[in-house]
Amino acid sequence: MAEALKMDPDEIEELFSDCLQRMGLNYYPPCPKSQQVIGLSPHSDAGALSIVLQLNETDGLQIRKDGKWIPVKPMPNALVVNIGDMLEILSNGAYPSIEHRVTVNPTVERLSIVTFHSTHPDAEIGPALSLIDPPHKPALFRRETLKKYYQNFFAQKLNGKTTSLDFMRLGNGDQSS
Numbered sequence: 395m396a397e398a399l400k401m402d403p404d405e406i407e408e409l410f411s412d413c414l415q416r417m418g419l420n421y422y423p424p425c426p427k428s429q430q431v432i433g434l435s436p437h438s439d440a441g442a443l444s445i446v447l448q449l450n451e452t453d454g455l456q457i458r459k460d461g462k463w464i465p466v467k468p469m470p471n472a473l474v475v476n477i478g479d480m481l482e483i484l485s486n487g488a489y490p491s492i493e494h495r496v497t498v499n500p501t502v503e504r505l506s507i508v509t510f511h512s513t514h515p516d517a518e519i520g521p522a523l524s525l526i527d528p529p530h531k532p533a534l535f536r537r538e539t540l541k542k543y544y545q546n547f548f549a550q551k552l553n554g555k556t557t558s559l560d561f562m563r564l565g566n567g568d569q570s571s
């Protein structure tokens with residue numbers, strides 16, 4: 395991705411050496427009223443990349459594309475790689491994060507394992523400096539410490555693709571990086 399974006403490789407190396415990795419185990423019990431509940435509310439992940447293993451091959455994960463929810467069919471031994479908000483910010487919008495949700499099944503349980511990959515703990519989050527060249531290529535997001543970025547994320551309810559990005563987005567006329 396860094397190569398495709400023509401990013402300075404040192405910049406990405408510095409951000410992701412000794413990076414933070416968090417692992418989540420999700421259990422979605424069967425629910426007879428599956429149409430009336432949601433397993434996991436719509437959201438985009440806060441980290442850079444998430445790797446998902448749909449463990450017992452039960453349907454449920456869906457991504458939002460052009461306003462429609464598209465199922466991500468579990469495939470044996472296949473991993474799903476999701477782009478998170480941190481990569482959207484880092485790429486200054488070139489790689490948008492993916493909004494997703496999980497539905498529940500009326501009769502079958504569902505299990506998944508996710509690993510979330512972020513920058514190293516002392517990093518500052520913001521558009522890669524090698525991608526910013528105002529006024530032609532202005533920064534779309536501001537800079538913030540990883541700590542404050544996650545404090546904001548975990549203080550909010552999952553509510554579509556807004557949780558981390560709105561906190562970081564620069565308003566019109568405020569293009570400083």
Ligand SMILES: O=C(O)CCC(=O)C(=O)O
Binds near residue numbers: 418434439494496
């Ligand atoms: O259960 C899944 O397939 C995805 C879970 C997820 O999106 C998350 O934990 O952030």
Ligand SMILES: [Fe+2]
Binds near residue numbers: 437438439494
């Ligand atoms: Fe997620």
